[in-house]
Amino acid sequence: MTAPPEPPEPPEPQRRILVAVDIERYSRRENLQQYRIQHDLRRALAEACDRLGLRRGDWLTQAGGDGELAVLPAGTSEPRVVARLATTLDALLRERNRDLAAELRLRLRVAVHVGLVHVDGANGFPGSAAVTVCRIVDAAPLKRALAAFPAAGAALIVSEQVYDDVVAQRYEDLRPEGYTRIRVELPDKDFAAVAWITVPGEPAADVARVLPDLLPEPAAPTSPVPSAPAAPARPGGGFSFGNLTTNGPAAFGENSRAVSGLPEVPR
Numbered sequence: 001m002t003a004p005p006e007p008p009e010p011p012e013p014q015r016r017i018l019v020a021v022d023i024e025r026y027s028r029r030e031n032l033q034q035y036r037i038q039h040d041l042r043r044a045l046a047e048a049c050d051r052l053g054l055r056r057g058d059w060l061t062q063a064g065g066d067g068e069l070a071v072l073p074a075g076t077s078e079p080r081v082v083a084r085l086a087t088t089l090d091a092l093l094r095e096r097n098r099d100l101a102a103e104l105r106l107r108l109r110v111a112v113h114v115g116l117v118h119v120d121g122a123n124g125f126p127g128s129a130a131v132t133v134c135r136i137v138d139a140a141p142l143k144r145a146l147a148a149f150p151a152a153g154a155a156l157i158v159s160e161q162v163y164d165d166v167v168a169q170r171y172e173d174l175r176p177e178g179y180t181r182i183r184v185e186l187p188d189k190d191f192a193a194v195a196w197i198t199v200p201g202e203p204a205a206d207v208a209r210v211l212p213d214l215l216p217e218p219a220a221p222t223s224p225v226p227s228a229p230a231a232p233a234r235p236g237g238g239f240s241f242g243n244l245t246t247n248g249p250a251a252f253g254e255n256s257r258a259v260s261g262l263p264e265v266p267r
Contacts, residue, residue: 013116017072020137024107026066048088079171086110086156090200093153111137113159139184148210155199163196181215
């Protein structure tokens with residue numbers, strides 16, 4: 001038998017913005033509803049990009065029936081994508097969905113990550129960054145957040161790197177307090193990560209109340225406290241101590257998950 005040809009040597013990966021979008025409750029719809037809502041998704045993404053000045057025609061996309069994975073062009077503004085894309089989609093879809101029956105509404109989960117990716121893969125976009133953005137868009141906490149706000153058109157999740165580099169720096173007037181820190185766990189995919197969720201137009205406190213996977217925000221760094229000089233030994237082997245102040249632990253461990261009374265996570 002002839003051996004299969006060796007794959008070509010891959011070129012250097014490129015650091016790009018990756019966006020994953022999934023349609024809520026897609027698989028529960030009838031065939032014709034799925035057909036129409038796929039077209040609605042394309043129109044919504046095109047209109048949002050037009051409003052934001054993003055070159056939708058230059059996006060490299062890998063389509064799925066219920067969404068898409070997109071690699072954005074080099075040089076695309078990370079702050080603009082993070083701050084405006086999901087918010088613009090949310091505004092468009094709130095208006096579109098207002099007078100529609102529930103089974104006709106288009107509601108989206110949106111994920112944003114940044115990392116190295118091969119843009120010329122034979123069957124997609126090889127790279128851990130593409131895997132990460134696809135995993136976090138499928139996270140149960142994000143599904144729960146969108147389900148909890150029926151009027152919302154979109155819910156956004158960003159990776160911890162995007163949060164640290166863009167949201168926490170308050171680019172484009174972003175408000176870090178509007179994001180909720182959660183842990184994403186997909187044991188069947190051998191994946192776990194920290195990410196941040198926001199639902200445009202909804203208070204972060206209300207979002208936090210419906211999420212069982214909350215993590216405390218990392219403590220702000222503090223200046224090191226100089227250690228006190230060693231106390232002299234007393235006769236008989238004892239030690240004398242000055243004032244002693246004890247502090248709580250500086251790091252947070254895993255939180256327990258409270259799941260009773262929570263709504264079913266939509267698929």
